[in-house]
Amino acid sequence: MSKSPSTQFDRGILQGVPDKNGEDAGPMPGVFRDRGYRFHFYSNEGIPREPVHVHVQKGDADAKFWLYPTVSVARNQGFSARELAALLEVVEQRRAEIERAWNDHFG
Secondary structure (H helix, E strand, C coil), X not given: CCCCCCEEECCCEECCCECXXXXXXXXXXXXXXXXXXXXXXXXXXXXXXXXXXXXXXXXXXXXXXXXXXXXXXXXXXXXXXXXXXXXXXXXXXXXXXXXXXXXXHXX
């Protein structure tokens, strides 16, 4: 699942998507797509804001990855162990890009 022709840049903003509690999650800035997986974060990332991380969604499955101190799974709902391993690799390879998008959005 590395950067490939199937990878798309995605800075689109989704609106009106429910969070894990069924409430409006607020805008969801996209970072990129890779083979049908959407890498994004929520505009309402807590008060105080949580450390840099990225959410990954495909279908009904969703996961959250911390970027530091090492890339790790914070939460997984629906991805297989094989998918998680592949997603971890993508996040590790594109950590700088994700962090730049985070800093651009949250300034």
